[in-house]
Amino acid sequence: MNTTIGNLVVIALLCGLASCVSNKKIVYLQDQEKGNGHKRFEPVSYPATSPDYILETNDIVSVKINHLQLTQDYQQVSEDFDTQMRMGIQHPMLIGFTIDDNGMVDLPTIGKVELAGLTIFQAQEAISDKAKQYFTNYAVKVFLLNSYVSVIGEVQRPGRFPFYVNELNIMEALSMAGDLSEYADRQHVRIIRDRGEKNEVIVVDLNDRELLTNPAYHLQPNDIIVVNPLSSKKFIRRDPQNIFNAISTLVSVATLFVLITR
Numbered sequence: 001m002n003t004t005i006g007n008l009v010v011i012a013l014l015c016g017l018a019s020c021v022s023n024k025k026i027v028y029l030q031d032q033e034k035g036n037g038h039k040r041f042e043p044v045s046y047p048a049t050s051p052d053y054i055l056e057t058n059d060i061v062s063v064k065i066n067h068l069q070l071t072q073d074y075q076q077v078s079e080d081f082d083t084q085m086r087m088g089i090q091h092p093m094l095i096g097f098t099i100d101d102n103g104m105v106d107l108p109t110i111g112k113v114e115l116a117g118l119t120i121f122q123a124q125e126a127i128s129d130k131a132k133q134y135f136t137n138y139a140v141k142v143f144l145l146n147s148y149v150s151v152i153g154e155v156q157r158p159g160r161f162p163f164y165v166n167e168l169n170i171m172e173a174l175s176m177a178g179d180l181s182e183y184a185d186r187q188h189v190r191i192i193r194d195r196g197e198k199n200e201v202i203v204v205d206l207n208d209r210e211l212l213t214n215p216a217y218h219l220q221p222n223d224i225i226v227v228n229p230l231s232s233k234k235f236i237r238r239d240p241q242n243i244f245n246a247i248s249t250l251v252s253v254a255t256l257f258v259l260i261t262r
Contacts, residue, residue, distance in 0.1 A: 025186060025230065028171070029209040046212040050167050052119040053144070053220050056196065060096035060145040061115065061123065063107060065131060067138040096145040110134055120144060120166070149219055151177035153227035154184035168219050170204065170211075177225075180206075185228045191216055192224040 055061070097105040103116025110130045115123045120142055128140045143164055150160045156178030163176075170191070174180060186206040193200045202216045211217055219225075 025207070026182065028186070028206050029211060030207050031209050044209075049213060049215045050218040051215055051220075052121075055099060055115050055118050055120070055123060055144070057099055057101055057103060057116055059099045059116075061099065061105065061120075062096050062141075062143050062145050063105070063127060064141040065127075065135075065138055066141075067135050144221055147221040149173045149176070149222070150224040151227070152224070154181050154229045155179065155227055156181060163221075169217050170206075170219060170225065173219055173223075173225060180227055181229075183230050185230050188228065190226040190228075191219070192226060193220055194222055 097107065099105055099116050103114050104112045105115055106112050107127070107130075110127070110133070113127050113130050115126065118126060124140050124142045127142060128138075131138055131140060147164060148160050148162050149168060151173060152158045155174065158177060161173070161176045163173075170189070180186060187208075189204050189206055191202040191204065193202065204211055204214060204216050
C-alpha cells in the first residue's frame, strides 16, 4: 500500500511540474549571449529599422487642408474634426478619400492627385504641391484611416485595434490586447502581412533581444499577429486548477482504498 501511495505522490509531483512554464519562455527580450555578467545591465542601443508604409489602391486617407475658404470642404461630416475621427474609426469611408484603381484621390477644388506608391509624408507633399496652384498660407495634413492591427490567439483581449501613429511596434500592439497569457508561445509569434497579391508570414521571437533589430519589430497597417499556445497548454487545458483538482481526487480515492483494504 505504501508503494501505491508513493507512486501517487510521484504522479502528483510530475503533474505539478508539467503545469509550470519556465521563465525562459516568458521573459521578453532576453540577452541570448552567455557570460555577459554585469554588462547585461548597461544601456544597449539598437539600430532603428522602421520601413515606411507605402500607400496602395483602396487605402482610405484623411486629407485636411487648413485654409479660410477650404476647411469646411475637407471636413466632410462635421465641423468638429475630433468627432469625424471617432466616426472614422468605425466608418473610415464616411470621412476619407479612397485611392482608386489608378492610384488617384479626387479632392475638392484641387482635383485628382496620385498617391499610390507614396509614403504618408510624400502624399502630403504631393497634395501641397497641387494646392499651391490655388491657395496661399495653407497647411496640409494627411494620415491613413484604414490603419488597424489585429491580434488573435493566446492573448488577454484578442481583437482588431485602430492606430493613428506613424510607427507602431509589436510590443505596443500586444499591450493593446492586454499582453500575452502565461501559456503563449513567445518564441514563434507570427505576423501575417498583406503584400497585395500575396500574403507574407513573418515569425519573430519575443524572448530574444535581437528582435529590436528586426524590421518586423515595427508593424505595418493591417498586420495580423497570431500567437499560438505552448504545447504544454494542451495538457493543462487553460486552467492549472483542473490539474490540482484531478490530483486531489486521485489521492482521495487512493486514501479511501487504503482505509477500506486494511
